[in-house]
Amino acid sequence: MAQETKAREDTGTDGAGHTAVGRRVTRLEGAAKVTGKTVYADDMKLPGMLHAKALYAPHAHARIKSIDTAKARAAPGVYAVITADDLPDYKRNDSNRQGLIFPDKEVLFRGQPVAAVLSEDPHVAEQAVEMIEAEFEALPAVLDAVAAMEEDSPLVREPLHDVDRSEERGHVSVETEETEQEGEPSNIASSAPFARGDVEAGFAQADVVIDRTWRSAMVHQSYIEPHSTIADYDISGELRVWTSTQAPFYIRDELAQAFGLPESRIRITATEVGGGFGGKIYLTELMVAALAIAVQRPVKYIMSRKDDMLAGTPAPYAHIELKTGMKRDGTLTALQSRLIYDSGAFPGAPMLPGCMLIGGYYRCDNIDIKGYEVLTNKVSVGALRAPGAHNATFAIESQMDMMANELGLDPLEVRLKNAVGEGDPMPNGQAYPAIGLRECLEAIADSDVWRRRREVEATPNRGVGLAVGGWLGGLQPASAIVCLNADGTLNVTVGSADITGSNTSFQQIVAEVLKVPLDMVNVETGDTRTAPYAGMSAGSKTVYTVGRAVKEAAEDVRQQMFELAMKRLEVEPEDMEVADGQVQVKGAPDRAMTFQRFGKLSTNFGAPFPVIVGRGSITARKMAPGFSAQAADVEVDPETGQVTLHGYAIAQDAGFAINPLSVEGQMQGGASQGIGIALWEEMQYDQHGRLLNANLLDYRLPTARDLPPIETIIVEVPSEEGPYGARIVGEPSIVAGAAAIGNAIDNAVGTRVDEVPITPERLLRAMGKL
Amino acid sequence: MRTFEYRTPETIDEAISLLKEAGGSARPLAGGTDLVVQMKERATRFPYPETIVSLDRVAELRTIDFSDSDGLRIGSGATMSDVATHPAIQERYTALAEGAGVVGSLQTMNMATIGGNVCNAAPSADSAPPLLVYEAEAVIAGPNGRRSLPIAELFRGPGETALESGELLAELRLPVPPAGTGAVYERNTPRKQMDIAVVGVGVSLTLSGDTIGRARVALGAVAPTPRRAQAAEAALEGQPANDETFAKAAEAAATDDCSPITDIRASAEYRRHLVKVMTARLLAQAANRAKGTS
C-alpha cells in the first residue's frame, strides 16, 4: 500500500486516470500559516472593542452567597463588571455548560466563570477581576465518578431536566436508546445497555476468561490556540461573532435560540482554527455575545492557557470493567463490560461511542455492555478526537493480547480471526457497511515495526505491541457552491471550518471533476450568512459529506457548461468532455471552448450566457467507519520504569486518500496524541478538585524528541457514498495508541499497567520494583 | 500582568543603585524565563515587583573566561546556551555543560541565564548540582561592594537565597578540576525535553589509579535546596572505584542525603529510588570519564 501511494506521487495518477485527487498536495492555507500571516481571532481588533476577563469559581462545589463588584467597577479603566444579574435576557439551559453563562446560586466546578470585567485594557480587566469580592459557602465536592454512583453519594448539583445532547451527535451517529436517569435524583446522568446472546453461556464455553478494570486519565485537547472569541451587537439587532470554532452553524443555531433572534440576523465567522480536536465546538460564544449585548460594544475574550485548562472541555476520565472469554482456537465467546465515564459537572460524556467500540471490533455472539455517564464536580468534558474511543479501546485491546498470550496464540492472528467486516453487527445491532479493519491488520503486518518484531524482542527490555482502533463517524447534510469567474478560474464556497486541510481536498475534487490545474481553483470557508450550510467539522465527516457536495457542485458547473456549449459545439452534452481547461467534443479536442471563454460569455456587458454557478447539496445517511491498526516498538528501563519509543507504525483505511499527504498528516498527528495519552498526558486534580497542572510544562504533551518516526501505511477500502470512495479519516488514528503501547510494554517486560498514562512510576510499581 | 516600572541599566553599579533606589519592591530581570512566568501566574515568592531592573544591557555580566591558573569565571548573565557550548566548559566542566544543556528547549536555553537559574533557587535547578560538585564560589555585588560565598551556602530554601535585597549575583568562579577527574550530570524527567527534573544527580570523581581520591556528589529535587550528598561522598573517598563501592554510595545517598517530597511529578518513594539508581549509574560513568582523562 505504501508503494501504491508512492507510485501515485511519481506519475500523478493512481491508475484510475485521476489528475487531481489522490495526489500529494500542500495545504492551501499553509504558506500563510508558516509565515505568520494567518489572522486568528486574537489578532483581530474592532473599533471600540473591550476585553473581557473572567472570575473563575475558586471552589469545586459551593453556594454563591454574594458577589460584590463595587470595588472592581470603581477601578480606573474598568468599563463594566457583569454577573448573572447583569446579563441580558437569554434562554438559560442549566443542563448545558454553554447554556448557563454565569451561575447565580451554585458553582459546580473550580474554574466555572461567575463574572466578567470589561475594559479597553486587558491588563486593567485582569487586575480588576481580583477586586471582585465574591463569597461562597463550600458544599461537599464529589470528585470520583465511581463513588459518585453510590446511592448515598452527595449530589454533584441540583437535579437536571431536559438534557440537550445536540453537540455530542455532531461527532458520532449512534442509533440507540439512551435513558436519562429518572426517579431518585442521582449523579448518573444517563446509562445505555447493549446486549445480545447469553454471556454466561459464552464464558462457560471459553478456555480463558480475563476480568480486569482499566482506567484512563482525563486529558486535554491542548490545541496551540486557546479559545478565542469576539462578539459585536448593534442596535439594528444584528449579532456578529468571530470565533475559533469547528462549528459555526451550530453556534448560530444555539445563539438564535438563546437570544430569540432569527438565524438570519446572526453571523458567525469561524476564524482560522489553531487546533480544535473536538474541543472547539461551542463554549464561550454565548457568554461573549451576552457581554457584547449587555454593553453594546464589541467584546473580545481570549482564554489564557491556564483558563483553557481549567475551564475548557477536556476529555473524560473513564473506569472500564471488562470481562472477556476466548476459546483455545482464538474464538471470542463472550464480552461483558461496565463503562463509567466521568462527565464533570454537566452531562455530555462520550459514553455511547465507548460502548459501541468496546464491543464493535470483534465478532462475538454474547455481549452485555452497560455504559454510564456520571456527574462529578470537575470541569465538564467534551470531545477529543474520537471521543470516548481510546478509553474503551485500551481495555478491549489490552485484553485481546492477554487472552492471546494465555492461549499461546499470535496477537495479530487472533485479531484477524475475530475482526468484524461488512454485515457484522455492531453492539446496537446495526450492520457494518464495507470497512477495512481486516485490511489494516494485514497492512500493519507488513510494517517495518511489525516485521522486525522477532529481532527486537530478542533484545532485553525491548518489545513490540499491536492494537486496533476505530471510529464510526458522524453524519450531517452539507452543501457547496462553485462559481466560474470571468477568467475561467473557479471559486468554491463552503460552510465547513477547515481544521484538517479539508479545503485543500475540496480544491482537488473540483480540479478533478473539471480537469483543470489546481491553481485554477480556490476554496473559501464563508461565514454563516455567506456560505451554504454545512455541519460541524467534527466526527471526521467533513470531506466525506461536504466533499460530496463540492463534487456535485463541480459536476453541476460542468453540466451547465455542456448545455451552454451545445449550440456552438454542435453536439449533445453526452458527447462532450472537460480536459485541459476546456470543454471539448469527445475525440475532437480542437472543437472546444475554453473555461476562460465561458467566463467571459457569462459575465461581460451584454453577455449571452447566464452566470455559471454550480450547486451541490446532499444528505448523508450511510456511515463510513474508519479503522486503523498500530504497532509500537518500545524499550523499558527496568530500573527507572522509563519507556523509550524506538518505532511506531500506523495503517489506516482512508477509503480513498484524496490527499495522501494530509491523510498521512492526520495519521501521524492522531498517533502522536495516542502516544501522549499512553505515556504522559494526565490532568491531575487534588482532593479539593483543584487542577494541579494547568500548564503545558506539567501537563506533558509529547515533544518532537519523545516521538519516533511514525511509519504510515494508507489502506483503501472504498466507502459507498464518499467522494471517490473516501471515508472518515481524522479521528481513528488517536484511538489505538494507549493499547498498542501497553501491549508493547508487556511484550518487553511482561508487566501490564491497567492505567494510562503509563508513567515510569506506575510501571515500576506494577513490575514490583517500588 | 500587572503594570510595573521597567529600567535598563548598562553597568553593574548602575543596576545596584537602581535596585537600591526602588527599595524592596524592585527585582532584577535576566532572561525572564522564571520571573515573567511567575509574575503572570501571580506566583512570585516575593511581593509582586513594582520595578523591574533588566540586566539585559549589562554586558559585563555575560562574559565567560577560563585560564589554567584562575579556573572558570562565568558571568551571571551568561545564557544556558553560552555555557553549554563553551569549549572550555565542554572540555573541563562536562557536568556543567550537561546541566546547562538540558534546560527547557533550545529557545529556553537562549534566554535562560545561569544566574537566573541559581537565584531562582528551585530545588530542581539543573545548573545547581554541577556547580555544587565543582565547588563554585558565588561572587555577589551589592551597595557595600563585593562578597563571595560557596555556592552551597547561597541556597537557603525553595526560592530563597542568601542574597540581600539590592544585591546581585555577579559571577560564578569554578576552580580547575584536579587531574584525573571525571564528572557527569544527568536528570530524570518523564519527557526528553521541556521538563523539570524529578531527580537530578551530579557527580565528580578524582581517581588515582583505581582508588577514589576525591568524590563530590550533589542532588537536585530531593530536598528543599539542591545539596551535596556527604554520606555518599564519604562512602566513596579512599575506596576502590568499582560497582560495589558505587552501590554503597548510592544507597547512602538515597538513605542519608535526601528528604524528597511527593508532588505532582513523582512520589517521595520513587524519587528516593531514582537517587539510588542514578547515583550508581553516574558514578560508574564518571569513573570511566576520569580514566579517559588521566
Ligand SMILES: Cc1cc2nc3c(=O)[nH]c(=O)nc-3n(C[C@H](O)[C@H](O)[C@H](O)COP(=O)(O)OP(=O)(O)OC[C@H]3O[C@@H](n4cnc5c(N)ncnc54)[C@H](O)[C@@H]3O)c2cc1C
Ligand atoms: C519552558 C521552560 C522550561 C524550563 N526548563 C528548565 C529546566 O529544564 N531546568 C531548569 O533548571 N530550569 C528550567 N526552567 C526555569 C528557568 O528557565 C531557569 O531557571 C532559568 O535559568 C532562569 O534564568 P532567567 O535568566 O530566565 O532568570 P529570570 O527569570 O530572569 O530570573 C529568575 C530569578 O532570579 C533573579 N535574578 C536573575 N538574575 C539575577 C542576578 N544576576 N542577581 C540576582 N538575582 C537575579 C530574578 O529576580 C528572579 O527572581 C524552565 C523555564 C521555562 C519557561
